[in-house]
Amino acid sequence: MKDKNTISRRSFLTRLGVGAAAVSAAVVAGCDxxxxxxxxxxxxxxxxxxxxxxYRTNPKTGEQVSILGYGCMRWPDLSGGVGRSDADLDQExxxxxxxxxxxHGVNYFDTSPAYCRGRSExxxxxxxxxxxxxxxxxxxxxxxFAPQTWSREASMAMYNNSFKELQTPYIDYxxxxxxxxxEDAMDTFRKRYIDNGMLxxxxxxxxxxxxxxxGFSYHGDIAIFDYLLANHDKYKWDxxxxxxxxxxxxxxxxxxxxxxxxxxxxxxxxxxxxxxxxMEPLLGGxxxxxxxxxxxxxxxxxxxxxVASWAFRFAGTYPRVLTVLSGMTYMEHxxxxxxxxxxxxxxxxxxxxxxxxxxxxxxxxxxxxxxxCKYCMPCPYGIDIPAILLHYxxxxxxxxxxxxxxxxxxxxxxxxxxxxxxRSVPKLRQAxxxxxxxxxxxxxxxxxxxxEELHRIDRxxxxxxxxxx
Amino acid sequence: xxxxxxxxxxxxxVITLITLLFLDFTGMAQEWFGWLAKVQFLPALxxxxxxxxxxxxxxxxxxxxLYCSVICPLGIMQDIFGWLGKKQKRYRYxxxxxxRWLRYSMLVIMVILMVAGFGGVAALIAPYSSFGRIVQNLLxxxxxxxxxxxxxxxxxxxxxxxxxxxxxxxxxxVFGVAVATxxxxxxxxxxxxxxxxxxxxxxxxxxxxxxRFSFLAPVIDTSKCNSCGLCARNCKAACINSKVHQIDYSRxxxxxxxxxSCHKGAISYGRRKKEVAVVPVTDGASVDKSRRSFLTVTGMVTxxxxxxxxxxxxxxxxxxIEDKKIPERSNRIVPPGAKGIKHLSNHCTACQLCVAAxxxxxxxxxxxxxxxxxxxSSYERGxxxxxxxxxxxxxxxxxxxxxxVEEKSSIQIGHACWVKENCIPxxxxxxxxxxARHCPTGAIQMVPSDASDPDSVKIPVxxxxxxxxxxxxxxxxxxxxxxxxYVEGHVNHRII
Numbered sequence: 001m002k003d004k005n006t007i008s009r010r011s012f013l014t015r016l017g018v019g020a021a022a023v024s025a026a027v028v029a030g031c032d033x034x035x036x037x038x039x040x041x042x043x044x045x046x047x048x049x050x051x052x053x054x055y056r057t058n059p060k061t062g063e064q065v066s067i068l069g070y071g072c073m074r075w076p077d078l079s080g081g082v083g084r085s086d087a088d089l090d091q092e093x094x095x096x097x098x099x100x101x102x103x104h105g106v107n108y109f110d111t112s113p114a115y116c117r118g119r120s121e122x123x124x125x126x127x128x129x130x131x132x133x134x135x136x137x138x139x140x141x142x143x144x145f146a147p148q149t150w151s152r153e154a155s156m157a158m159y160n161n162s163f164k165e166l167q168t169p170y171i172d173y174x175x176x177x178x179x180x181x182x183e184d185a186m187d188t189f190r191k192r193y194i195d196n197g198m199l200x201x202x203x204x205x206x207x208x209x210x211x212x213x214x215g216f217s218y219h220g221d222i223a224i225f226d227y228l229l230a231n232h233d234k235y236k237w238d239x240x241x242x243x244x245x246x247x248x249x250x251x252x253x254x255x256x257x258x259x260x261x262x263x264x265x266x267x268x269x270x271x272x273x274x275x276x277x278x279m280e281p282l283l284g285g286x287x288x289x290x291x292x293x294x295x296x297x298x299x300x301x302x303x304x305x306x307v308a309s310w311a312f313r314f315a316g317t318y319p320r321v322l323t324v325l326s327g328m329t330y331m332e333h334x335x336x337x338x339x340x341x342x343x344x345x346x347x348x349x350x351x352x353x354x355x356x357x358x359x360x361x362x363x364x365x366x367x368x369x370x371x372x373c374k375y376c377m378p379c380p381y382g383i384d385i386p387a388i389l390l391h392y393x394x395x396x397x398x399x400x401x402x403x404x405x406x407x408x409x410x411x412x413x414x415x416x417x418x419x420x421x422x423r424s425v426p427k428l429r430q431a432x433x434x435x436x437x438x439x440x441x442x443x444x445x446x447x448x449x450x451x452e453e454l455h456r457i458d459r460x461x462x463x464x465x466x467x468x469x
Numbered sequence: 470x471x472x473x474x475x476x477x478x479x480x481x482x483v484i485t486l487i488t489l490l491f492l493d494f495t496g497m498a499q500e501w502f503g504w505l506a507k508v509q510f511l512p513a514l515x516x517x518x519x520x521x522x523x524x525x526x527x528x529x530x531x532x533x534x535l536y537c538s539v540i541c542p543l544g545i546m547q548d549i550f551g552w553l554g555k556k557q558k559r560y561r562y563x564x565x566x567x568x569r570w571l572r573y574s575m576l577v578i579m580v581i582l583m584v585a586g587f588g589g590v591a592a593l594i595a596p597y598s599s600f601g602r603i604v605q606n607l608l609x610x611x612x613x614x615x616x617x618x619x620x621x622x623x624x625x626x627x628x629x630x631x632x633x634x635x636x637x638x639x640x641x642x643v644f645g646v647a648v649a650t651x652x653x654x655x656x657x658x659x660x661x662x663x664x665x666x667x668x669x670x671x672x673x674x675x676x677x678x679x680x681r682f683s684f685l686a687p688v689i690d691t692s693k694c695n696s697c698g699l700c701a702r703n704c705k706a707a708c709i710n711s712k713v714h715q716i717d718y719s720r721x722x723x724x725x726x727x728x729x730s731c732h733k734g735a736i737s738y739g740r741r742k743k744e745v746a747v748v749p750v751t752d753g754a755s756v757d758k759s760r761r762s763f764l765t766v767t768g769m770v771t772x773x774x775x776x777x778x779x780x781x782x783x784x785x786x787x788x789x790i791e792d793k794k795i796p797e798r799s800n801r802i803v804p805p806g807a808k809g810i811k812h813l814s815n816h817c818t819a820c821q822l823c824v825a826a827x828x829x830x831x832x833x834x835x836x837x838x839x840x841x842x843x844x845x846s847s848y849e850r851g852x853x854x855x856x857x858x859x860x861x862x863x864x865x866x867x868x869x870x871x872x873x874v875e876e877k878s879s880i881q882i883g884h885a886c887w888v889k890e891n892c893i894p895x896x897x898x899x900x901x902x903x904x905a906r907h908c909p910t911g912a913i914q915m916v917p918s919d920a921s922d923p924d925s926v927k928i929p930v931x932x933x934x935x936x937x938x939x940x941x942x943x944x945x946x947x948x949x950x951x952x953x954x955y956v957e958g959h960v961n962h963r964i965i
């Protein structure tokens with residue numbers, strides 16, 4: 001702890017270069033201000049206020065939870081990317097990030113046995129175990145998505161392994177992971193948690209104190225959400241994790257018929273006084289990686305704050321929110337989010353309305369609502385699904401999706417799309433190889449009809465290549 | 470500017486541009502100076518471009534073998550080696566009598582081989598195509614590697630100016646031939662100048678026949694000559710017999726080196742006064758360089774582990790993708806415009822320009838004896854894309870005739886065959902139809918595998934009348950290492 005400042009300073013400097021490469025990353029805080037944590041000289045903890053973090057109270061335990069929660073799904077790896085490649089996780093950097101976060105008041109760490117290709121819990125455990133156990137809360141999940149983990153034995157093994165990996169005798173926040181997924185959501189839910197007795201078991205564990213709070217994270221089929229809340233008296237949910245941001249607040253259904261607006265989800269939980277944990281406040285970076293004129297619009301309002309800060313302030317403004325999760329890969333993300341929440345400056349009604357107006361503009365852009373969570377992966381036939389969708393979105397935002405060969409910038413846009421496509425996705429992993437087996441789609445928390453989207457993008461690529469647009 | 474300097478300047482420009490023609494994979498060089506390949510003698514002859522052939526003969530009749538000095542890239546390449554040799558030791562050449570029996574037997578052998586349908590083997594001694602093979606095999610990988618460095622740099626700077634290209638050796642035996650050619654030529658040219666051009670090269674022999682009668686030529690003014698022999702020692706064609714003041718015009722490549730070398734100004738380029746007697750045959754000491762071993766080598770078979778579709782585990786990561794293997798085809802596939810296997814073999818001079826130009830990794834030179842080094846298509850790396858007509862655009866020999874994009878879509882170069890055992894819907898029980906989805910002519914339909922059950926999993930059926938053999942189905946088929954649908958070549962192409 002004593003070397004905190006020097007460590008974080010060094011780590012911060014080493015991260016400087018990498019920051020430029022962050023693709024889906026939050027935009028770095030303000031660009032010219034003296035408070036700027038990146039360009040200035042006196043940039044370390046002195047500038048990012050320590051001890052100013054906003055906290056929310058868990059009504060059941062009375063504990064103070066930091067409004068910024070650390071999402072451990074996107075830990076950095078040694079290849080310089082996000083830890084879902086083959087490269088090993090960058091434990092040294094993870095330790096530095098965790099140290100810095102704790103030093104600045106973050107005390108909620110959210111992981112899962114599935115994250116970072118199954119390596120997140122261990123890395124998180126190593127980093128956290130270097131701090132006193134009472135100084136942080138651990139959230140993890142029973143991530144038995146794959147049919148081969150549906151049996152009681154396999155689910156128990158996964159549950160028990162979490163304690164080992166996280167080096168803890170108790171879990172502060174335990175979640176049923178991503179209920180509402182699967183082709184038949186109710187059927188999948190039964191097989192994962194009811195038929196094998198796992199939900200009953202988890203409730204017993206809560207009685208014994210091995211689980212301090214029990215909740216679920218929800219995506220997809222609204223029937224499951226309604227069912228679980230209707231049975232709140234039986235299950236006594238201590239918290240629920242939902243996807244909420246200013247785009248999904250009332251545009252989720254517009255983006256995809258199968259989704260539910262976050263406003264409904266929040267209100268349902270608020271009514272029952274259930275604390276809400278927010279995931280995807282930034283939609284995997286999509287709400288910071290916006291078309292230029294929307295960036296300008298947000299910046300004009302708050303020139304010294306990042307585009308991402310709007311999304312975090314939005315999520316934090318709602319009082320039932322316990323914590324807002326952010327998967328921070330780079331030190332810049334962490335520092336920017338700390339700035340947004342130390343302390344939180346809630347949005348005024350006018351500002352909220354401004355964001356809702358902004359989201360109406362964003363929703364007009366035909367991006368694919370992929371947050372790069374990679375639950376669709378691996379594709380059994382080797383397609384790199386998120387890479388294809390992200391490339392497409394990038395081109396949408398940069399205006400590189402020409403609609404006609406008569407268009408003024410057609411040649412440059414075509415070149416940018418096609419050359420960029422080959423750069424982002426190896427040829428053998430491109431959409432032309434998608435056979436449409438549909439094994440991916442049921443796993444998508446955003447309910448994207450993946451094969452349809454890939455085939456659509458592939459047809460578009462063919463049009464560009466053949467100049468028949 | 471002296472004639473020699475003018476010759477060097479033109480030669481340097483020509484060899485640079487022709488080299489670029491083989492290196493450039495974007496198709497831009499072709500637009501600007503693709504014609505340089507089309508004025509080469511042998512390709513023009515094979516393409517029956519009578520005008521070009523006649524033009525080159527007239528050029529020779531007027532000025533001597535200028536062609537060999539400033540148009541033929543292999544000749545210029547030898548001059549570069551010779552120039553390096555001269556740096557090491559000046560005045561290294563000397564007069565030697567012509568080896569006429571070898572020259573003419575080489576020409577006869579070449580003609581026989583080409584008529585007999587072994588154009589690929591004949592191409593081993595063809596000058597322009599030898600140069601093409603050397604550049605395509607030895608220089609283009611280096612070029613592509615440099616390009617990829619630039620592309621990497623461009624990617625870092627968010628520029629789309631350069632893009633990555635794949636580096637692969639199409640055929641190791643042809644690579645071996647290219648290495649052997651360049652080594653032999655380098656040694657010969659370093660030591661003795663234009664030995665190849667005047668003993669082996671069939672084009673040199675033909676043009677030499679005409680240059681004997683050329684209107685303009687270097688002539689020795691015997692009144693000024695002091696028989697010092699400097700001209701002969703500077704003559705890379707070894708054709709100046711200074712003792713008797715005679716020049717063998719059948720071998721002179723009109724390089725003008727002798728003009729500059731004479732201190733007395735006794736040699737000038739101009740009208741010849743009288744016919745010079747051709748020096749009789751005396752010597753046969755040259756080695757027969759045409760004999761080169763060519764190995765019948767197995768194609769590149771990439772070893773790959775047997776992996777089926779990976780398990781779905783929902784935690785990210787990428788499934789391993791096995792390399793495709795080349796199916797055994799009873800007929801090889803040749804690109805649209807080639808008209809058929811026979812037409813291609815009869816006209817192709819195996820220069821590799823089409824192979825260098827193919828942006829889809831389809832064309833590569835053959836190893837088979839009857840089509841040695843000539844191009845054929847295979848689809849494990851890519852397929853013959855509908856918008857591309859590059860090979861037909863570049864071919865200087867008329868082996869691949871020019872076709873338009875529209876014509877191409879109706880030329881049937883082969884047809885697709887289905888392999889039930891490999892078809893993913895049947896082996897993995899999942900929906901697929903990737904072949905049908907990508908067929909540019911709509912020749913593939915998906916039908917229920919069980920005729921009595923309309924809900925059974927669907928399999929592809931090919932309407933061979935509509936299929937053009939482009940290989941989109943074969944290339945994009947998810948079955949690996951062998952596709953469940955592959956193209957069988959047609960001996961003669963048809964218009965559908």
